[in-house]
Amino acid sequence: FRSQQHHQAVINTLLLALSGLLGSANGDTRFLCLKMFIDILFHFINDRDFYQPGSSQEPSQGIDRLIVAHLLSQCERLLHDEDPIPLYGLKLMNNVATQNPALVKELHARNLVPKFFEFFELEHRNNNVHNVKLILKVVESPAVPKKLIYDLGIIGKLSTVLSYAFEKNVESFFEPCLDIVHTLLYCTAQAAKQNAAS
Secondary structure, eight states: OOHHHHHIIIIIIIIIIHHHTTTSSSSHHHHHHHHHHHHHHHHTTTTTTOOOOOOSTTHHHHHHHIIIIIIIGGHHHHHHHTTHHHHHHHHHHHHHHHHHHHHHHHHHHHHHHHHHHHHHHOOOTSSSSSHHHHHHHHHHHHTOOOOOOOOOTTTHHHHHHOOOOOHHHHHHHHHHHHHHHHHHHHHHHHHHHHHOOO
């Protein structure tokens, strides 16, 4: 995949075909295609020689088109699919949002943010580190209104999950949960400064 002459074919042909098969009626086919899609896409978006978020140049622009037009439109269905597809769907969305935070706006536009908060419960089967990191990206994003985040119960949910993580020593949750706390405190401090100045 490192060859410049091959990456466009991989993006425009192979990844496009795999994204189409995510809607297959066969669960095993959906899972296999999702796993292959993730492996190939991550190879590109984690490599800054290939992918610069927001760039108007190829292959970055082609990757963003593929994500927006052919992947994000299927995300809600992936999150309601049979196990372990939702886990891989969250892993995919987390990595996409990490490498290109501007795409959180697209997740919000597709009304996926409430779904991430729905999963942010101790007993939910999709409460995992990928979902917690996604919520962090949502909290950090200027594209998502802070009122929505509070209305979705971020304080109570975060307190419960973080308390459980410390009690049970779930170390993978520590950093993203504490980063959410830090971001919320920073936003609150900034809002207080603005109110005081006005």
